[in-house]
Amino acid sequence: MTRKLILFYIMFCAGICSAGSAVAQQAQWIWYPGDYEIWLSNHFQNRRTERGTFFPVFWKMDNHYVLMNFSKPVELSQAEELSVFAEGQYNVKVDGKMLEGMPSRVTIPAGKHNINVKVFSQAVVPAIFINGKTIKSDSSWLVTFEDKEWIDETGKTSDISATKWLQAGSDNFTDPAQPPSAFKLPVKPVYASSAQVNGASRLVDFGRETFGFVKLHGLQGTGKLTIYYGESKEEALSPQKAETLDRLLINISNKVDSLMPLSKAFRFVNIVSEGEVKMDSVSMLYEYADIPDKGSFSSSDEQLNQIYEVAKYTLHLCTRGFFIDGIKRDRWIWSGDAYQSNLMNYYLMNDNATVTRTMYALRGKDPVTSHINTIMDYTFYWFMGIYDYYLYTGDKHFIRQNYDRMESLIKYVMGRRNKDGLLQGLPGDWIFIDWAAGLSKEGEVSFEQLLFARSLETMSLCAELVDDKDGAVRYRDLANGLKEKLFNLYWNDKKKALVHSRVNGQSTETVTRYANMFAIFFDLEQKMAVKSSVLLNNNIQKITTPYMRFYELEALCAMGEQKYVLGEMKNYWGGMLKLGATSFWEEYDPSKKESEHYAMYGRDFGKSLCHAWGASPIYLLGKYYLGVKPLTAGYETYVIEPALGGLQWMQGKVPTPKGEIELFVSNKEIKVKSPVGNGILKISSKKKPGGQNITPLAKGNNVYEISILPGREYVITYTAI
Amino acid sequence: MTRKLILFYIMFCAGICSAGSAVAQQAQWIWYPGDYEIWLSNHFQNRRTERGTFFPVFWKMDNHYVLMNFSKPVELSQAEELSVFAEGQYNVKVDGKMLEGMPSRVTIPAGKHNINVKVFSQAVVPAIFINGKTIKSDSSWLVTFEDKEWIDETGKTSDISATKWLQAGSDNFTDPAQPPSAFKLPVKPVYASSAQVNGASRLVDFGRETFGFVKLHGLQGTGKLTIYYGESKEEALSPQKAETLDRLLINISNKVDSLMPLSKAFRFVNIVSEGEVKMDSVSMLYEYADIPDKGSFSSSDEQLNQIYEVAKYTLHLCTRGFFIDGIKRDRWIWSGDAYQSNLMNYYLMNDNATVTRTMYALRGKDPVTSHINTIMDYTFYWFMGIYDYYLYTGDKHFIRQNYDRMESLIKYVMGRRNKDGLLQGLPGDWIFIDWAAGLSKEGEVSFEQLLFARSLETMSLCAELVDDKDGAVRYRDLANGLKEKLFNLYWNDKKKALVHSRVNGQSTETVTRYANMFAIFFDLEQKMAVKSSVLLNNNIQKITTPYMRFYELEALCAMGEQKYVLGEMKNYWGGMLKLGATSFWEEYDPSKKESEHYAMYGRDFGKSLCHAWGASPIYLLGKYYLGVKPLTAGYETYVIEPALGGLQWMQGKVPTPKGEIELFVSNKEIKVKSPVGNGILKISSKKKPGGQNITPLAKGNNVYEISILPGREYVITYTAI
Secondary structure, three states: OHHHHHHHHHHHHHHHHHHHHOOOOOOOOEEOOOHHHHHHHHHHHOOOEEOOEEOOOOOOOOOOOOEEEEEEEEEEOOOEEEEEEEEOEEEEEEOOEEOOOOOOEEEEOOEEEEEEEEEEOOOOOOEEEEEOOOOEOOOOOEEEOOOOOOEOOOOOEOOOOOOOOEEOEEOOOOOOOOOHHHOOOOEEEEEOOEEEEEOOEEEEEEEEEEEEEEEEEEEEEEEEEEEEEEOOHHHHOOOOOOOEEEEEEEEEEEEEEEEOOOOEEEEEEEEEEEEEEEOOEEEEEEEOOOOOOOOEEEEOOHHHHHHHHHHHHHHHHOEEOEEOOEOOOOOOOOHHHHHHHHHHHHHOOOOHHHHHHHHHHHHOOOOOOOOHHHEHHHHHHHHHHHHHHHHHHOOHHHHHHHHHHHHHHHHHHHOOOOOOOOOOOOOOOEOOOOOOOOOOOOOEEHHHHHHHHHHHHHHHHHHHHOOOHHHHHHHHHHHHHHHHHHHHHHEEOOOOEEOOEEEOOEEOOOOOHHHHHHHHHHOOOOHHHHHHHHHOOOOOOOOOOHHHHHHHHHHHHHOOOHHHHHHHHHHHHHHHHHOOOOOOOOOOOOOOOHHHHHOEOOEOOOOOOOEHHHHOHHHHHHHHHOOEEEOOHHHOEEEEOOOOOOOOEEEEEEEEOOEEEEEEEEOOEEEEEOOOOEEEEEEEEOOOOEOOOOOOEEEEOOEEEEEEOOOOEEEEEOOEO | OHHHHHHHHHHHHHHHHHHHHOOOOOOOOEEOOOHHHHHHHHHHHOOOEEOOEEOOOOOOOOOOOOEEEEEEEEEEOOOEEEEEEEEOEEEEEEOOEEOOOOOOEEEEOOEEEEEEEEEEOOOOOOEEEEEOOOOEOOOOOEEEOOOOOOEOOOOOEOOOOOOOOEEOEEOOOOOOOOOHHHOOOOEEEEEOOEEEEEOOEEEEEEEEEEEEEEEEEEEEEEEEEEEEEEOOHHHHOOOOOOOEEEEEEEEEEEEEEEEOOOOEEEEEEEEEEEEEEEOOEEEEEEEOOOOOOOOEEEEOOHHHHHHHHHHHHHHHHOEEOEEOOEOOOOOOOOHHHHHHHHHHHHHOOOOHHHHHHHHHHHHOOOOOOOOHHHEHHHHHHHHHHHHHHHHHHOOHHHHHHHHHHHHHHHHHHHOOOOOOOOOOOOOOOEOOOOOOOOOOOOOEEHHHHHHHHHHHHHHHHHHHHOOOHHHHHHHHHHHHHHHHHHHHHHEEOOOOEEOOEEEOOEEOOOOOHHHHHHHHHHOOOOHHHHHHHHHOOOOOOOOOOHHHHHHHHHHHHHOOOHHHHHHHHHHHHHHHHHOOOOOOOOOOOOOOOHHHHHOEOOEOOOOOOOEHHHHOHHHHHHHHHOOEEEOOHHHOEEEEOOOOOOOOEEEEEEEEOOEEEEEEEEOOEEEEEOOOOEEEEEEEEOOOOEOOOOOOEEEEOOEEEEEEOOOOEEEEEOOEO
16 A cells, blocks of 8 residues: 555656646646535535425545645745635745745745645635746645654654555636635526415416526515425425425515525415515526537427437536436435436536536545445446546546545455355345336345446546556456356346346346346347347336436437337427427426326325436537537547438537537438547448548448548438338 | 344343333433543644644544434333533434434433434534433443434335444543533643743742643733743753743733633743733643542651652543643643553552543454554553552443453454464664663564463453353463463573564574563562562663653562662652752653653653653552552452561551552551452461451461451561561
8 A cells, every 4th residue: 555655646746747837827726636625516416405305415424634734845036925725724835844824925936946835724625826926726735634754863864655645636726816615606596487376375377487596575474474486386285295395484674685594496476474474576596507508409309309308408407516316306426326427417518617616525434434434336326427528538637536435345345245245235224226116136136236237337537547457457356256146146038137136146037128238338248139138128217317217218329229219209308398398307206197297205285396317419410410429538539320210310519528529410411520639420321421531441241431530511411121 | 243242232221121120320421432532632632832832642643423313211100301511413212213303402202212313423523412301312322423223115114233342431420511512621720839930031940840820911012022941951941952831922902911821741831032022920720630549658768758749640640531641742632641540540540431431442442443642562551551440449341431442453463473373573663662772673572472361361351241151261272372472482590581672583692681571470480580580680771761661660669679679769850859850750760861851752841740650659658558458349359468578667548449548657567448349367476466356367378367357457566577
């Protein structure tokens, strides 16, 4: 362990020193990586209420290191004056010598020097902002929570080479007057689309699902007010069952505007007064994360376009600094939900910061005392999300910063394997999989082993990225061993499917969709069998959450079933739209009727009507219709494999780290422009595709591959099959 | 692991349920055990400054859990109303059902119920105060940072039996209006004993070492003021070298009193003004921990009595919520220093709360990333301190609360053993031992192995106390194995001593006092040889810190050298008094001259003149002269083995958990009264001791044992040898 730490230190130092020689970017507030993200998520996640009562998470919330040392070696051709800002008490050392007091300006002489700023802060995360002509606090600074720097009785300083340094965390806070702890999401006023006053109640409709702070204008009088929030009109009109509410005591002689202190999710609010209370009108401040869309999709199918737009709105509503599950409840960061939001994000906003912030918050800090969100599957989605993040962004820095946390988490998991090397639910483990009636969680569930194997593959990849060569081999061997075991133990050749579980050492006979649809991505040789024996088999229990429909439809798309999936999308998401949905739901069972749709968890309005996992069409349309997928990290190489799936035409953009790939596809023509990497356009055409600057490579079976270089616009004529 | 956690849960539950049936004590603020102690220590330890600059520790400071669940099963014969106070946002559940809002009053119906309060607080430690007629928050409540309580889609609650609960921590905060985060040490005004004004300077003498906030009375004018603090007059009069100072900008038209914001250590302050600044006088607010003395000592030797009084004052000054090393610097909690303060405390204040607070703060939280205070020996003193704490107090509760932390710390240590099962300094480990010129830290130092063995013995004892039977055996075997190895590898029969270290697999020839004086307590058969070959051998490098003199003199006392030790005490501590000390120092080398005594760490006034480890006469006089020592936990059995060591008489009190043992001893008479346990008075007498209610048991060699029962006063006549 120790040797590795020193290695890290040297590696980073080398990085820093070279970074130091270039002119630095804009100064940023910096902190220990993950600490601010965890701190902020504590605040954001603790905004859930249920009928006015604070409703926090039920897993461990972590806390920041209160004492932090920031360090930076510099080389200056001339002396430079620095402004110093900090959140907390601090001292500044230059070349190991402390300057007096808490200086807000520091002069660094010409030459080689080492700057240290040490900060203590209990309530908020220790952070600094340093700005000079060339010296600027940024992620090239090093941080440690333990500098191990002692002196002996003669005043000699200790060797501190064992100190473990990481690169500082940052999140584009560039204003010294706006420290990270002051961060708030932006708001803008939104006015109601209609209001009906009925005696002592006022029902206000904002026209569609929204999120923010209700504002009562011209409030006056004496009495009580209760605001019942409703994602549906039925919920707002149910004083007994509405999931969220605000209660106010009013005693106001002159009219005032009153803003509710906590943001809420709603389309409707029903304001009920007792006593003599009046108001002029009701508006709201819409609270949002200001992240622009980079991806887009439109097509010849208007319903599909509407599905895409509502999915976009749903994802935006559930992107609030972090990828949360839903806006009414839980307003928490759930790993399985965030995993899908990440993937949708790569096809819409492509905002790395929300992904990494979410991943830091989910992982929390050591020691690991339970699975992420207490759910075994959710631990694995976290690992798989790291893999995806690297593939879509090529960001090695984040992997380096997190590798220790990845290792301690996988160690926790490995420590819970049984004698057969498999995972089963131990006390305290939640085996979630999906909300589905009667789903067995007993014994060793195949789905969990499969996700575990994919997590080990992620470990192996990341080990290579951080030069942990032993780890890379060890994790790869573990992953391969587990995959082999998985197919040996769970494949039922009669059923042509992976069975659901193994109980008391015996494979069961039950087949569910879960493991089978994930196994598609293991290049399962039996995958075509699984398609008909499981995925398209109506005798296998159906999935009723958009959450698992995500993977089911993805698996079908991956096997070329775009036409079938388009029909499913139109039925399923179109079905919600027909019921008046203005954002997509946590669960949708077409067999239910009217307000039955709003019930869940044994509560009439328990269901969330704006749930991020409902927005998966964004991902499916971008990846499997426009067909754009990275093959290697950060789109260095990628493939475009468009599939109209019955559409006459479609067009759109897919974001990459270097800009958007633009695409138009009809049965006769494809237009492509890409800013990035080496792409391959892969199409089926009855005739050899034509166009300028293209050299179609016939791959047999009417399949052609066309190389796409960055910066050029390609117009290709072909005849779709 | 999991099975053990459930066991804990059941064990505690059983404890609680029975506690619940009795009428509760006074309500207290409660929290997760250790969290408040750590939080408070973060604040207290970050009050060190050096020449006006914030000077924090260089090890990891931990942080509290921000989200806490408090739980209590109750059974009520009639309904009861509770007042609820909390630090943080909270909710209240009765039988799993959340009450609306954050109720400050809750009614619990008659019958069996389960109360839960869940609190989120980032800046301060989540804490609650609940008060009803019979239901009162106290340490019988359970707490967890992770309740793992989820519901399924039908609203069914999860099995939470895997949740790990501990008993709540508390510290006698019984006022709901004074939450733990508001705690401050008390202060009282103290006036200067003299002041000399000399032009623009004013030198104020408070007559002896003290600690607190300087107050300037009648301050007025325009200009600058600097307050130079001095533990010595020389330091206060040295603007360039004084270790602590305050700088003020003054612009005051009407006279004000100005209180310095940070407490400091000093006897002298030198106030130097620039510009037109005047003041009437200077006083201070003495800041202290209000802990009464229970132990006492006086004797026929006036110098010794004075040493005892100054030692008492020294220990009190260094007892500031926690046992800190010194009051000028570092004002930190160092494990080696605290270990000695703990022992002195058992003979003076016997304040359990300061011990446990200090132990919690030292241990911090998992994961363990370095030795305590980064020092290998200091990790071991922590373990040994737990052993002593149990022996002197019999408090099993603290052991139960800490056993997990003990296990993770010993696991860290064991993971650092080399192939021979020994410990040597790895990068980041500070091998401290003592401040001594030329002391080798290379290779495997015998002293560290010895302390490691004693730590393993502590683990074995504590494992038994918490019913970890496997652990008890495993740790005992490890301890025995290590002790055997220690004597095999380090005992040099020619030198009749343990050698200092082993380098590259070879035992060195160097003999130092350290391991040898500690080995005395292992019932070393060679101990009488060690006494002359090492402890009384002037050719072995002398110890110059009171820190290590503590153990050296203790070892000599344990071998009956009270007369010699008395002389040493009078020389060494008496030597400091002759130099004008009003509190005892960090280091004292009689060979130094005048202000040389104040220098250390390469700085003229680097030495601390009030250091807790200077107060060891309290311990030596109580344990080895009055001779009172517990034999089993909490003084259930104990021995009194008085040794006058040349004094004509002595008298004093030694605290026990049940009151003080009172003792008067002269050459002819011994008076004893004890409130506790079964004691044995062990004396040497030329004749058979006489007195009422005594049955002297002759043990041969003129030694007699007399049984001492609680509550009786014994007057024994004898003839000392």
